């Protein structure tokens with residue numbers, strides 16, 4: 001009679017277990033290896049800039065573009081994160097085309113934990129909370145952003161008063177943070193260091209942005225992406241995909 005079952009491996013149990021273990025190790029090594037080499041970063045964006053639309057911003061968007069091109073800065077575009085508002089009116093598509101740059105719009109809001117960048121602002125999200133408030137509850141901003149498909153990122157978290165880590169001793173570590181800005185062009189190196197160390201400790205991912213308010217500060221810090229990004233939807237997807245790296249061009 002023909003055998004229908006696999007041969008009995010009990011005699012070779014040790015060998016078989018060793019083989020399985022080796023296979024697991026090989027798979028793990030490949031995963032780690034592919035993670036190390038996972039990205040050919042193709043696009044660099046400054047994720048934190050302010051224009052004259054912000055009360056303290058002195059830079060015109062067109063001048064940012066001219067500066068980036070005339071100084072041959074190694075960035076492919078920038079995101080305007082105007083303070084306490086979402087600028088739904090301005091259309092920078094002609095400038096973006098003229099200079100071959102990605103120009104996107106987000107927002108910087110203010111919470112009891114300091115300032116927070118919000119990427120992927122929709123009209124519905126602008127109705128979910130008052131962007132002009134200076135004391136929004138961070139967890140509510142995180143939750144509302146998530147609900148509306150946006151991503152909220154505490155910025156310059158290593159700075160006193162306006163940075164998240166200045167408040168975590170007193171208020172505790174907030175729920176729901178996944179990404180923080182670890183390189184900020186307006187922060188001192190020791191403040192960035194606080195951001196980097198706390199982000200590492202808490203398992204957060206890091207982005208970089210210049211926080212420029214004047215033209216010559218644009219591109220001081222930025223974020224590298226593997227994905228090709230030309231719209232805010234692309235950027236939100238890339239942030240959610242967690243395949244990016246903060247870069248510091250300050251020095």
Ligand SMILES: [Zn+2]
Pocket residue numbers: 108115155156162
């Ligand atoms: Zn700020």
Ligand SMILES: [Zn+2]
Pocket residue numbers: 048050081108211
């Ligand atoms: Zn800012």
